[in-house]
Amino acid sequence: MRMSSMTYYRLTGVIFGLVAFFHLLRLVLGWTVVIGPYNIPVWASLFGLVVAGYLSYLGCVKFGKWI
Numbered sequence: 001m002r003m004s005s006m007t008y009y010r011l012t013g014v015i016f017g018l019v020a021f022f023h024l025l026r027l028v029l030g031w032t033v034v035i036g037p038y039n040i041p042v043w044a045s046l047f048g049l050v051v052a053g054y055l056s057y058l059g060c061v062k063f064g065k066w067i
Contacts, residue, residue: 005063009058009059009060009063010059010060011059012055012059013055013056013057013058013059013060013061014056014059014060016052016053016055016056016059017052017053017056017060019048019052019056020048020049020052020053020056023045023046023048023049023052024045024049026042026045027042027045027046027049030042
């Protein structure tokens with residue numbers, strides 16, 4: 001089964017939207033993330049929120065023509 005480009009853009013937009021949502025939750029709730037011996041600072045989620053939110057916008061609205 002082939003996926004149309006419209007479906008692909010919408011799917012990736014929704015996935016990046018979920019990633020952005022969890023970054024927002026981490027910022028609001030102050031969740032800690034530990035990868036091996038490293039603690040990831042909460043401010044890193046601000047960067048993740050902006051990048052994932054923009055990619056979600058591109059996938060859902062701009063390229064996907066989903067208004």
